[in-house]
Amino acid sequence: MDKRLINFWVIGYYVQDLLLSLDSIMVSRIEMMDSQSLESIGLPDWIIKNLNDQGIVELLAVQNEIVPFIARTEGHDICVCAPTGSGKTLAYVLPIVQKLYNRVVRRLRVICIVPTHDLVTQTEATFKSITKGTDLVVETLGLRSFALEQSLIVSSHFNDENNSVTYQSLVDIIVCTPGRLVEHLNETPGFDLQHLTYLVIDEADRLLRESFQYWLEKVMDSSSVSKERLISIGSRGDISISDSKYNNTSSGGSSNFRSHIDHLSFKESRVIKLLLSATMSYNPEKISLLKLNAPLYFQSNKISELKYTIPDTLKESYIACHSDQKPLALISVIGNIFKSKQQQQTDQNDNIARIICFTNSIDITQRLNTLLGFIGEVDGVKLKPAQYSSSINSIERSNLLKLFANGDINVLICSDILARGMDLPNVDAVINYNAPPSAVLYVHRVGRTARAGRKGSAYTIVAREEKSYFTNMIKKAGRTQKMDKLTWKKEQYQKYTKSYKNALSQTRTIYAKRKANQKLFKSINNLSQSSALTTEDNQSIIVQDLTEINKKRLLINFE
Numbered sequence: 001m002d003k004r005l006i007n008f009w010v011i012g013y014y015v016q017d018l019l020l021s022l023d024s025i026m027v028s029r030i031e032m033m034d035s036q037s038l039e040s041i042g043l044p045d046w047i048i049k050n051l052n053d054q055g056i057v058e059l060l061a062v063q064n065e066i067v068p069f070i071a072r073t074e075g076h077d078i079c080v081c082a083p084t085g086s087g088k089t090l091a092y093v094l095p096i097v098q099k100l101y102n103r104v105v106r107r108l109r110v111i112c113i114v115p116t117h118d119l120v121t122q123t124e125a126t127f128k129s130i131t132k133g134t135d136l137v138v139e140t141l142g143l144r145s146f147a148l149e150q151s152l153i154v155s156s157h158f159n160d161e162n163n164s165v166t167y168q169s170l171v172d173i174i175v176c177t178p179g180r181l182v183e184h185l186n187e188t189p190g191f192d193l194q195h196l197t198y199l200v201i202d203e204a205d206r207l208l209r210e211s212f213q214y215w216l217e218k219v220m221d222s223s224s225v226s227k228e229r230l231i232s233i234g235s236r237g238d239i240s241i242s243d244s245k246y247n248n249t250s251s252g253g254s255s256n257f258r259s260h261i262d263h264l265s266f267k268e269s270r271v272i273k274l275l276l277s278a279t280m281s282y283n284p285e286k287i288s289l290l291k292l293n294a295p296l297y298f299q300s301n302k303i304s305e306l307k308y309t310i311p312d313t314l315k316e317s318y319i320a321c322h323s324d325q326k327p328l329a330l331i332s333v334i335g336n337i338f339k340s341k342q343q344q345q346t347d348q349n350d351n352i353a354r355i356i357c358f359t360n361s362i363d364i365t366q367r368l369n370t371l372l373g374f375i376g377e378v379d380g381v382k383l384k385p386a387q388y389s390s391s392i393n394s395i396e397r398s399n400l401l402k403l404f405a406n407g408d409i410n411v412l413i414c415s416d417i418l419a420r421g422m423d424l425p426n427v428d429a430v431i432n433y434n435a436p437p438s439a440v441l442y443v444h445r446v447g448r449t450a451r452a453g454r455k456g457s458a459y460t461i462v463a464r465e466e467k468s469y470f471t472n473m474i475k476k477a478g479r480t481q482k483m484d485k486l487t488w489k490k491e492q493y494q495k496y497t498k499s500y501k502n503a504l505s506q507t508r509t510i511y512a513k514r515k516a517n518q519k520l521f522k523s524i525n526n527l528s529q530s531s532a533l534t535t536e537d538n539q540s541i542i543v544q545d546l547t548e549i550n551k552k553r554l555l556i557n558f559e
């Protein structure tokens with residue numbers, strides 16, 4: 001390779017790295033400025049109407065920054081770190097739908113990747129609320145059978161003249177989890193990302209932690225529409241980027257300099273990547289793994305003081321108690337929340353307090369739900385608990401969310417499946433029955449309340465042995481000065497002791513019965529397995545035993 005060419009490539013890599021390192025620290029602070037009117041940032045009337053139909057009359061801070069930026073620029077990848085509940089979803093849905101509105105041919109131009117199926121459903125609803133009235137098609141992956149999805153996303157046409165098959169995309173926008181997307185890329189004929197224009201990665205820090213190399217590389221390979229972009233370097237080292245072939249008008253440098261170093265070009269995909277989270281890791285090396293193109297990092301201007309972005313309207317506190325007193329502390333906190341809700345003279349039609357209670361396991365979720373179900377009422381308010389976890393199927397989970405939204409359930413006891421991104425209306429308080437294992441999870445859990453500028457409270461019930469771990473975690477998250485410590489006053493909890501003890505004994509009975517039944521099931525299974533191996537006369541004994549056991553089983557009523 002001749003010397004000139006070697007110089008060329010060496011500088012090429014240098015400029016690319018320089019660009020990335022330069023760009024990866026190009027930070028724009030999202031000023032929590034006053035909300036702007038929808039018209040003032042150039043949204044078309046039909047989008048304004050769709051927003052008004054859902055009661056939205058002005059944009060929130062993060063939307064004021066991001067929407068006009070995406071609508072008016074090309075080529076910059078964007079990372080957004082803004083508080084939970086600050087409206088990040090609409091911040092990307094609005095400009096993307098606005099840009100797609102004038103498309104002529106339907107092609108798959110947008111992929112929005114989220115970490116859970118529940119979030120797929122929620123994000124699809126947000127997209128559809130804005131595409132309403134247009135011919136833009138939004139589809140989800142992962143909520144139906146694979147074959148049905150294949151028929152919904154691609155159509156094929158057999159061309160008998162030249163014996164070939166042509167494919168046509170039936171969708172414009174897909175919302176999905178990573179796994180199902182890769183399955184379709186591998187197995188669905190005619191499904192590809194060659195026309196992909198926007199790749200949205202919501203809850204990016206979590207998604208990029210999970211099997212990062214596995215799905216993103218596949219997606220980037222499938223979408224790598226390589227289009228040359230030229231970078232010219234002026235004599236003063238200034239850099240300009242142009243899409244067209246090298247032209248002499250590009251900024252920077254005198255002509256003689258250009259004669260030596262003509263131009264640098266590197267191929268890269270023109271998919272615009274949008275990464276969003278309330279707990280984005282601001283680590284250029286990690287983010288640069290995504291091969292971001294001239295990335296811009298938007299972050300809430302609060303982040304400078306605090307490590308994580310938490311809504312200003314959130315009131316946080318914790319209680320330290322013995323681990324066996326936790327249920328009593330929980331009942332007392334629920335009583336406080338019910339009482340303060342009744343004192344609020346805000347909306348008489350809806351004085352139902354809605355509480356989300358996070359635990360660290362499905363088993364604790366189930367036990368707590370059984371216990372609270374026996375408590376009956378707290379300070380005169382009927383307790384209507386339900387459990388929400390991956391042990392329940394997605395249809396039942398979405399029904400539970402509807403019951404919670406209309407107040408038929410007022411305490412949703414859940415595992416962390418609900419922690420990220422899920423947007424439940426009017427949650428008054430979040431209770432961490434178990435301290436979350438990480439500051440990131442703490443931010444996302446408590447972020448289920450105090451959304452879109454509304455007030456909310458977060459309580460964490462900490463066992464004495466967990467206290468130092470919890471307070472250190474909160475310190476690391478920069479939340480210490482925001483956290484109130486509630487004292488454990490015995491007399492405060494006395495009034496709940498009777499109902500708690502009664503509920504506890506009923507719960508213990510239930511679990512004892514379930515344990516006995518599990519033993520019965522086990523012995524039935526063992527017997528039925530062994531019966532296959534014995535002679536005919538023994539089988540009659542086995543059948544007799546089985547009927548005996550079945551008789552016993554019927555004596556224990558299942559809950």
Ligand SMILES: Nc1ncnc2c1ncn2[C@@H]1O[C@H](COP(=O)(O)OP(=O)(O)OP(=O)(O)O)[C@@H](O)[C@H]1O
Binds near residue numbers: 085277451
């Ligand atoms: N401009 C607006 N005006 C009023 N409410 C809004 C506006 N934009 C979004 N919302 C509402 O704010 C709530 C939170 O929005 P969204 O779920 O997008 O927040 P988020 O920043 O993605 O939160 P998370 O980090 O938890 O995912 C939703 O109920 C949404 O309908």
